[in-house]
Amino acid sequence: MDKRRRRQAKPSSCCSEEVSSIEWEFINMSEQEEDLIHRMYKLVGDRWALIAGRIPGRKAEEIERFWIMRHGEVYANRRRELKRYNS
Secondary structure, three states, rough: HOOOOOOOOOOOOOOOOOOOEOOOOOOOOHHHHHHHHHHHHHHOOOOOHHHOOOOOOHHHHHHHHHHHHHHOHHHHHHHHHHHHHHH
């Protein structure tokens, strides 16, 4: 029998800093930033740190969140609803 003990991660129930993507605030990007993100994504894929390195003042997490919010199905539905509401 194997006598080594494995460490088990303790579930964190009270103080999780992770936020559901539904609760994210929309990130405003300039047209130039959006264009650069799209072009870089075509070249390097989802290497967010590499893309963020080309945009001064932006973090990899911010770029990834922007991409998910712009291209995710849940957010696409939200954008359609907002357009109808604002029209």
